[in-house]
Amino acid sequence: MPRLLHYSDIENVYDDPVRAGRLAGLVRALDGDDALVCGTGDTTAPGVLSLIERGRQSLDFFAAVGADVDTFGNHDFDYGPAATRGIVADSPQTWVSANVRDEDGRQFPGTVPHVVREVDGTRVGLVGVTDPATPSLNPMAADLTFTDPYEAVETELEALRAAGVDHVVVLSHLGGGDDELARRVDVDAILGGHVHAERREYVDGTLLLRPGANGHVVFEVELGADDGADSRARATATRHETADAPVHEALSERLRGRVDDAGLDEVVAVVEEPMDRSEETVFGGECAVGNFVADAYRWSMDADVGLQNSGGIRNGPPLDGEVTIADLVSVIPFEERVVLAELTGEELRAVLRECAAATVDFGEPDWWQGHLSGVELVWDDDREAVVSARVGGSPIDPGATYSVATADYLLHSDHEFPTIDARHRAAEGRIQHEVLADYAREFGLDGGVDGRIRRVSGCAADD
Known part of the structure; x- marks a missing residue:
């Protein structure tokens, strides 16, 4: 047989x-x-x-x-x-x-x-x-x-x-x-x-x-x-x-030793509380590693919003103790740049809706597809709708323009976050893992969550 x-x-x-x-x-x-x-x-x-x-x-x-x-x-x-x-x-x-x-x-x-x-x-x-x-x-x-x-x-x-x-x-x-x-x-x-x-x-x-x-x-x-x-x-x-x-x-x-030989062993930060990056955590909603990546993007481009697709954060052992450049490369091991996109408030709300697998044809039905910085989002899983969304503490203005720092990949893909495309490109930054290393050197890695994404059930949506 x-x-x-x-x-x-x-x-x-x-x-x-x-x-x-x-x-x-x-x-x-x-x-x-x-x-x-x-x-x-x-x-x-x-x-x-x-x-x-x-x-x-x-x-x-x-x-x-x-x-x-x-x-x-x-x-x-x-x-x-x-x-x-x-x-x-x-x-x-x-x-x-x-x-x-x-x-x-x-x-x-x-x-x-x-x-x-x-x-x-x-x-x-x-x-x-x-x-x-x-x-x-x-x-x-x-x-x-x-x-x-x-x-x-x-x-x-x-x-x-x-x-x-x-x-x-x-x-x-x-x-x-x-x-x-x-x-x-x-x-x-x-x-x-x-x-x-x-x-x-x-x-x-x-x-x-x-x-x-x-x-x-x-x-x-x-x-x-x-x-x-x-x-x-x-x-x-x-x-x-x-x-x-x-x-x-x-x-x-x-x-053995081939990663070390590449000279990526510089320690850029020390993590006191381990940052899990298992599939269950990264696709489960707000998480520490997702916040870190999105915060780094927003900081690097001085943007209103930072956005990282969950699928771009690769699974692996938690970031714990001394964190090296190689560790950060392993989080996002791609040679892609962080870019600045300019979206209207209406488009930004569409992007926030696309954080949910219910509106994006990728992965498992309950996966959460996006990590955010500069945004306070409440999402209703039952209604598959935004309950509320704020940028910088204020409700999103549909007619205003917002700057979003994200991976260059999302400007080319119509598979994830299809609202964002090449016409939104406004500027280009450094390679993703370089941005993470710069941010970690400057601010460290605290490994926390702060409630910027809340998933609820049965709330009336405001959109």
Whole structure:
């Protein structure tokens, strides 16, 4: 019976050599002649070491686990298509991508739309697809074309059926789009990613998986099995945690010290109260790390408002004790600048509404999408509406102009905070993590919250 070993969105795992070693050690322990090692995107970036090495640190991991197949995530283009082409050319696995086209509209170099592998005496066909919103999510991918993923899979399925495969698996970086894909095509399993919340369930008889982010979980999939819960089920999955896995010492040794060698070890502040940046905290509403980032942005641009999208704050260990530049890079590991946008009061109120997942098509339904500075916001979760909003202590004037310091990414993306776009650009500042370091040196990190965002239920909205 063929097996698939599935990891995805491992992102900053490289910044912790032991955690990376445990992930590789677990995959190696589970691997065998009857298994394929599969990634489903965001396996090269983002992270501190990734930023330093332009994603090429992933090549050590791919070699360590004996990677067989992978597809692209949106962050695999963080350093531009040329860097991605280099990684594809130098990595051991087959990159499978049915809907990514290069700058000339051709199949992305070094990739195939589908592949057939013989595993344990059976023929397994694999198709790869990536979120078509990637150019909006990642400006570095703006010159690429991402075609309709559902039509792409349907086309490749015809070829795979004609080739006489026994099983079909989709390697997907569509996030929430996996449900629609499962309803439209007849495949054994969709190995997913993009959304960092774990998932293991069946949709229309197809097994849908997401192992979460940063290398904490690997799914072991058996094709052709039936767990008895669904007579149509073609696959089952076992969840394995990496926390107690054996360490792949060779990989850990390869990664160890490379962040320190980059000269990012300057201590810029000391945190007395740990600043948590887990997914639950960052997407749960106001939090200390979100306040710190938004405050730093507003200060750096002398703006009325600071705004940071929750998804831009990367999960990792709490900021605690001595905080270095590397620690701050790990919070927002992107080479993007803080920019100043000018919005009307009416537009600013729209942006505040877009802080709630109810109005932004990204992530889980209860996620909070924005962190603010200079704003006092009361939001009603039941009504999905602003109860009150003040800037500088005064109600927002719809006709006035407000300056907002935020990440350059939000001016290009229509996926998060779509009200803000390039026409609002008024000025450009420094790289995000440089701004955080400057602010930390000047004011420190107090790790507190002050009630600037209040989520309530059942209040009458004033808009």
